Amino acid sequence: MIRKRTNDRSSNRQQRSSLWRNCTDLHALKQIQASLVVRGFNSNRAALRELVFAGAIAVSGTIGYTLRVFAQIAEPDLFMWNTVIRGAAQSLNPSNAVRLYSQMESRFVRPDDFTFPFVLKACTKLSWVKMGFGIHGRIIKFGFESNTFVRNTLIYFHANRGELGIARHYFEGSAKRDVVAWSALTAGYARRGELLVARQLFDEMPVKDLVSWNVMITGYAKRGEMESARKLFDQAPEKDVVTWNAMIAGFVLCGGNEQALEMFKEMRRVGEKPDEVTMLSLLSACAEMGDLEIGQRMHHSLSELCLGDLGVLLENALIDMYAKCGSIERAFAVFKGMKEKDISTWNSIIGGLAFHGHAEKSIDLFREMQRLEIKPNEITMVGVLVACSHAGKVEEGHQYFNMMQDRYGIEPNTRHCGCMVDMLGRAGLLEEAFEFIQSMEIAPNAIIWRTLLGACRVHGNVELGKLANEKLLFMRHDQSGDYVLLSNLYAFKGEWDGVEKVRKSMGDRGVRKEAGYSLAEGDGKSLMYYLFDSKPKLSSRDKAYGVLTKG
Structure with missing residues (x-):
């Protein structure tokens, strides 16, 4: 049996030794698929294996395409199943790996020791504890519990979930001689934020591989301890794209966007090629900085890096970046050029258009969503309500607010309610806005009361403004802007005694106006x-x- 598995693996390597090496992008994959279709798509099993391997593993960012191709294969063999599950597990949407495993079982394809580590890693990424324990049960049933690769993945899964007793059980004994087992246990502690224990394990490791270095660097970066992360990064004897991604993402998470861009420059200088994860972090940095010039350069880099079909996640990030950098026209151009769109795509463009004052276009796109029977979520409805607020569409805003609950079952949160208060306030319907706040099923927060106060300032309603300010001061006393709004309201009405009272109140409470x-x-x-x-x-x-x- 072992000899047969070895021969199978050797054969698989030979079968994919030529064709996949020529695949560098999505265009090349599609050419191979086209040639297979002409000759009979399901007739050449070896070529199908190569195509699946290239799309799922060898070419970055093409897993979505590969899943569509895989669905057309009449009877995938075990190698194909394992390959596409592996690619899905390593992608940014690992739930596909679990879905594929379920399909595999439903077709009575018997898994092997390569199948389970990828499915279990997907469960770990997704934090699907119940599913992960179910997979553990299947591992025991099929007798793979003692397999080195499977055991190490079990250590990683259980350590991540906080089941450290189970993780330690699999780690003790022969696993202590395995650097992968050390890395798996260390990663589990690090991902749970227990960096002191993780660092102790890391320091005790008899041999440290690249994975173990990446685990600790990532652990520090996720906790925002960038000084410690950078120190380990500089000490690491070798680095791969994961190492660089951990540092770049860590800086973005901490608001060090300029440092993230410097890391990217350093990464390119040493010849490391970025991947989809790198570019997602960098586009996020550009969006937060609002730097359109750098964002455009990053967009250009995506083409230069030969990432092929960018895929939904990167294109969504481009829409978000362009919208936040003030170029809604470029954001809309990306949207129009996308072959595939998910709910995040629609949310990004609807929200971007709404916030940039293109209310009619934003609402038109929401109607297009409805026509296509794409179900909105709570983020979609925030964008739609913002559009109605900016366009002064009060009646339509009420309709969408009610539709959100009645048709789509979305319970309003403070953001939806804040949009309604803003919409009514902009329209000068201050009493109606106050009544809406009073009728809310959730407690209004400071932002909602400040929205009403701002509307009172615009429309000169002193009495309601005072009430909103009282509610604000009950919640917080140290925000100078709350006092300034009320002071400006008094000044607008010529009530200078009121202005003086507000200033005195600020002085008594030690609140200083922030410099503009x-x-x-x-x-x-x-x-x-x-x-x-x-x-x-x-x-x-x-x-x-x-x-x-x-x-």
């Missing part, structure tokens, strides 16, 4: 112009220019 400023860029530097009082102390040189330089 605007930002501009020049000669590669960020220039911060202070508009109001409470200015910071500036050097004589800065005072001469009237700016605070940074960078």
Whole structure:
């Protein structure tokens, strides 16, 4: 039996030794698929194996295409099942791996020791504890519990879920001589945030492989301990794309977007090729920075890096980046050019259009969603309600708010309610906005009361503004903007005694008005112009220019 498995694996390697090496992008994969279709798609099993291997493993970002091709294969063999499950488990949507395993079982295809590690890794990524325990039961049933690869994945799964007794059980004994087992247990502790224990295991490892270095670097990065992560990164004897991704993602998570971009430059200098995960982190950094120029460069890099068909996740990230950088036209162009769209795609463009004042276009796209029978979620409805608010479509906003609950079963949250208050406030329907707040099934938060206060300032309703301010002060006392809004409302109505009372209240509570400023860029530097009082102390040189330089 062992000899047969060895021969099968050797044969598989020979079968995929030529064709898949020529596949560098989605276009090449489609050419191979086309040639197979002409000759009889299911007639050449060896070529099908190569095509599945190339699409699922060898070519980055093509798992979606591979899943569609795989669905057309009449009778996939075990190698094909394992390959596509492996590719799905390693993708950004690992639930496909579990779905494929279920299909495999329903077709009475007997799994082997290669099948279970990938399915169990997918369960770990998804935090599907019940499913993972079910897979553990199947492993015991099929007798693979003592297999080295399966055992190490069990250690990783149970350690991640906090079942450290079970993880330790599989780690003790012969596993202690296996560097992969050490890495699996260390990763489990690190992912649970128990970095002290993870670091102790890491330091005790008889041999450290690249995975173990990546585990610790990722653990520190996810906790925001970038100084420790960087120290280990510099000490690591070798690095791969996972190592670089951990650092880049860690900086983005901590708000160090410029440092993330510097890491990317360093990554390119040493010749490491980024992947889909890298670019998702970088696009997120550009979106947070609002830097359109760098975002466009990243978009251009995606083509240069030969990532082929970008896929839904990257294209969604591009829409989000362009929208947040103020280029809704480019965001819409990406949307229009997408071959596939998911709910996040629609949410990004509907929300982006709404926030940029293209309310009619945003609502039209929501109607298109309805026509295509794509079910919206709570994020979709926030975008739609924002669009109605900005367009002054009060009646239509009420209709969508009711539709959200009655047709789609989406319970309103504070964001939906805040949109309704904003919509009514913008329209000058302040009493109706107050009644809406009073009728809410969830407790209004400070943002909702401040939204009402802002509307009262615009429309000059002092009495309701005072009430909203009282509610705000009951929740928080230290936000200078709340006082300023009420003070401006009094000033707008010429009630200077009220202005003085607000200022005195601020002084009594030790609240200082934050300095107002605007930002501009020049000669590669960020220039911060202070508009109001409470200015910071500036050097004589800065005072001469009237700016605070940074960078």
